[in-house]
Amino acid sequence: MSQPPPPPPPNQPPQQGGFGAPQDPPPQGGGFGAPQAPPPGGFGAPQNPPSGGFGAPQPPQPAQGPGYGYPQTPQPPQAPPTPPQPQYGYPQAPQAPQAPQGQPGYGYPGQQQPQYGYPQTMPMQPQPPQNGGGGGKFKLNGPMGIVIAAVAVVALIVGGGLMYANSNSDDDKNTSSGSSGGTGGKDGKDDKGDKGGSTDNGGGGTGTDTSHDTAQEKVPSSTSASVLFQVPSPEVKDKQxxxxxxxxLTDSVYAKSGVNAIVGYDPDNGSKKWTLPLQGETCAGSREVTQDGIAVVVTEAAKRNSKGDHQACTQVVAFDVNTGKQLWNKTAETQGTAVPFGEVTISGTTVAVGGGYYGGAAFELKSGKALWQPKTGKCEDVGYAGGDQLVAVRKCGDYGNEAYKVQLLDSKSGSVKWTYDLPKGIDNAKVISTNPVVFGVDSGDEISLSGASDVFSLDENGKLRVKITLPDTKYDHDCTIGKVYRCKGVTVGNDKLYVPTKEHDGTGEYSQTNEIIAFSLATGKPTGERIDAGDGYDLRPIRMDGPNILAYKDGPYDKGAQVVSIDAKSLKQTKLLETPSTESVRSAISGMVPKSAEMLYTSGRLFLGQDLVSKPYSKDEKEYTAIGFGAK
Incomplete structure (x- = not known):
């Protein structure tokens, strides 16, 4: 198949108004379009419950196709569409043509799986806005529903950026993009013990199995939390x-990105401790903070002009969270031009960036020295997942005939330790855990709302252990389409996968509830462990805390939200924090859309943050980018 036209150089100014203009990715949960703010009046004003039930509206369930193994209605092969022009800042992925019938299935080792009719590369398109998970029901009532629906349309137009990785790197010769083999060195497990080793930042974490560790979070003397502070939203122009x-989050600082800057706050009272100016807006931030407080962001190359034109996301910036000091600011180049990226992660002493057009790159954590750069050819790294180990998702082949691989890398050299080849027709992988390596894919004829309808567990040698199927109709996790390392509401520990079910009717009138279900990573089957949210509550994992599951419980209309620690053996829930139950606080939490928010919890403090901001609907409304709660 012929190669599509290459994308324009990354430094070329983006087109205005059309599909060539770079866009922010759509919000991945709950709110439709721009993040919502608490009602006017702050936390003192009495409020009515949001229409359509508490929490953010959820998208409708897609039509469910036949499951694996059922006969599929053949579709005639289609000619590949003309690939769209790539967008800079937030790259888009083109739709891929359907593959011919007869590709092999996949599943448990040694088990022959039925073929899926016409396996195909999934069309990459904006994910429907959702409340952090897949397949909920719309609850749009009256005028507010019309407004939200209208904003959803705008958000899909304005924020529809997804990633396209150009197929132009060398043959895959058991090395990572830009790597030249290397002498090996410590693996990700050993790097964890390095002072530069990454920690979970109190949020989604690395997703690693920490069953051998001791739980760190202790029960405060009082679990009743108060509002610590709110971070006001920066002024945003119309239609931007x-x-x-x-x-x-560290012990001494909560740091939050603003527009063209990162600000460090005292985590107990919100007083500003430092401000780090940036060249442009942030495009991505590391999930990890190293043990000595280093984090990394990818930013746009320059500030946006008066029209709000996006700039290329080419700058990789490492900084000290505790002091606000910038350690270095680097770019990666190919053929003399700076390469844009959409993701960044830390593993050991390596910063890896991906999610662009030309492959991935890596830098040494402390110095910013380039470890490997993107290069041209037939293979490239789409993106990376860090933490305990460094995992790459790699793509080879021409447009319309791509093949994907999951690889474990030596984090210092980039050399490949093992490779797992994905079946034809799978267009990406979303890494849930790097140790053990667990990843999800979308399989079948339709993209699932979760972004990962099948989850694969690999052993330490990269061999398939099991496949776990998670249909949208039953489960409510969220792996962002087009991202390698952004799965929320799902975690790995104790050699198990913990995933929340969809909400269903509770025992009380009009109440909803759900559960967290455990799957064995050895057998692929449910273990029988069922963690009930309780009537009126919605329960979902935040991260592992040693062998315990740290989870967030969204409360009913007259209760506060909670953070709980769940004992992995007894399944007993211990409350660590509960937010105030006033209507104004509940409305503020709902506006943050917890299922999709940046959620960090450490040492009795809970922070919810937005990743996108827009102009309020009226002058009387107040927008916030973050809110913090503390228990003593």
């Missing part, structure tokens, strides 16, 4: 959506 992606 600005990016404030990234938040980090």
């Amino acid at each position: 959506i600005d990016s404030v992606a990234g938040s980090w």
